[in-house]
Amino acid sequence: MKKRFLDSLPSDWVKYLIIVIVSVVLWVWVFGLYHAPKETEKLEVFFAGEVKDHSFEDVAAKAVDGVKKVTLSVAYPWWGNAFDEKYSVVALTASDVVIVPKEIAKDTDCKRAFAELSGMGEPFVQEGVQYGAYLSKERKEELSAYFKFEYENYVVFAVASSLNSGQATDHSFKLIEWLLG
């Protein structure tokens, strides 16, 4: 048997090699697929400005229980029309949490885009309803390790259409609580 095995090696080594490659590729894919975060386990944060350090994504994911992945999407307010386009398409529809300067927040129809926040931080009120909360100076300073804050005041919102803003989970609100400190 041993002799036959040794005799088969020169012709069968390719099979052994294929098995190693297929095993690695197959299981990396299967485990990745099995553990892929569900819609309710990932949060997308939109920031109007420049991101200095993307490690925020890992820090934020660890900060909120039940969240496996946080992704950042950005648009620069000085882009003009391009910013407006991305803000309305990505931030107001596809994101979960939005961080924008007060000037942009004022121009947004919050009633249509954002969920109501009550009793969170310093309120940002529009038409008598609190839709957002201002980032405090201390918190802004802490978060400046990740974000480049170029405006005086920033407001944090929870996107109303997001599953995580009360429809399925309240992860957006938990992240906002953590962001406000």
Next chain:
Amino acid sequence: MILVREEERDKAEKAKNRLLAVYIAIACLFVAAALLLLFLSPDDYRPYMIGTIFITIAFGFYSVFFFSVQFDCALKRYRLLEKVLGALPEKEYGVFLGEDDPLTYEGVEMRTLRFEVLGSERVVHLLQGELSLQSGTKYLLEIHAGVLVEIGECNEKAFS
């Protein structure tokens, strides 16, 4: 002296089926272990994934060895026995000339015996059995598909 019996074929078939049953049992165990590791893996699944990869490689190597060597060997032996026992018998008198190195015949390694049959040399394969033959001695051979199935002392009186 009978060298290959009907029971040998049944034994070979049983051995082949037993090997296959063992393989299927190991395959089921492997699938169960791999799925268990997958479903029990926590969010930090890397150690579980590496474990699964290792058992898959081990099972894959065993499968290649099984189908290209172990099971293949048992299957070839069974097929040869079936062929030998199903072939038409040839009864010849032959003088034993000598033995060559073992050869692989129909995928099975066998002893190679040379006999002088009807004035010409004939190579006959011996599948099994400890057979010691004396050079220059005449034997009565029963050959099936080139394999020696029965051998007996030569009875010249019966022949004449």
